[in-house]
Amino acid sequence: MDPNTFPTKGNLILAKNSLSLARMGYDLMDKKRNILIREMMDLIDQAKEIQSQIDTTFSEAYAALQIANIESGINYVQSISYTVPVEDSIRIKTRSIMGVEIPLVESEPSRQSPTYAFYTTRESLDKARSAFQKVKDLTIRLSMVENSAYRLAVAIKKTQKRANALKNITIPHYVALTKDISDALEEKEREEFTRLKVIKRMKQ
Numbered sequence: 334m335d336p337n338t339f340p341t342k343g344n345l346i347l348a349k350n351s352l353s354l355a356r357m358g359y360d361l362m363d364k365k366r367n368i369l370i371r372e373m374m375d376l377i378d379q380a381k382e383i384q385s386q387i388d389t390t391f392s393e394a395y396a397a398l399q400i401a402n403i404e405s406g407i408n409y410v411q412s413i414s415y416t417v418p419v420e421d422s423i424r425i426k427t428r429s430i431m432g433v434e435i436p437l438v439e440s441e442p443s444r445q446s447p448t449y450a451f452y453t454t455r456e457s458l459d460k461a462r463s464a465f466q467k468v469k470d471l472t473i474r475l476s477m478v479e480n481s482a483y484r485l486a487v488a489i490k491k492t493q494k495r496a497n498a499l500k501n502i503t504i505p506h507y508v509a510l511t512k513d514i515s516d517a518l519e520e521k522e523r524e525e526f527t528r529l530k531v532i533k534r535m536k537q
Contacts, residue, residue: 362499365492366496369430369485373489380478391468397457
């Protein structure tokens with residue numbers, strides 16, 4: 334048997350303190366969950382907007398690329414694509430939201446000049462290059478937002494479990510324990526009072 338459940342005044346104080354801490358912990362978990370949900374909903378809205386922009390920009394990019402293929406020839410456009418450098422400016426940091434580490438992706442804005450001569454190409458290739466550059470930037474943003482939303486969703490699930498455990502198990506346990514100890518102590522006091530009255534009557 335747990336000695337902390339014995340009906341003593343010390344155990345009653347411990348039970349009340351534990352109940353107070355459990356309720357405080359539940360309030361904090363509930364606030365944390367609400368903040369995380371609000372952050373996640375904002376990220377979901379951002380992801381939808383970015384995805385919509387990507388879809389539109391991709392359509393524009395492929396339409397321009399198709400025209401460039403027709404005007405300059407697929408082989409020529411393909412040979413130019415081999416000269417495009419690999420993206421290596423992306424850096425991943427992290428930031429904390431209520432203790433949840435989410436990624437913060439940074440990349441340097443593209444200032445690189447086209448890798449082809451303007452006099453040998455058409456305007457359609459410039460449009461395709463610009464559109465695909467925009468798609469790349471949007472994709473970087475989307476990856477950050479979606480990854481952040483996923484991490485927040487996992488954190489919300491964990492926080493919900495802890496809040497439920499406090500609300501449905503820990504708090505009821507200490508409420509019942511506090512009541513049981515209080516009732517037992519009151520019963521002891523009544524017995525002691527009755528015993529003292531009997532002793533007093535016997536002395537008289």
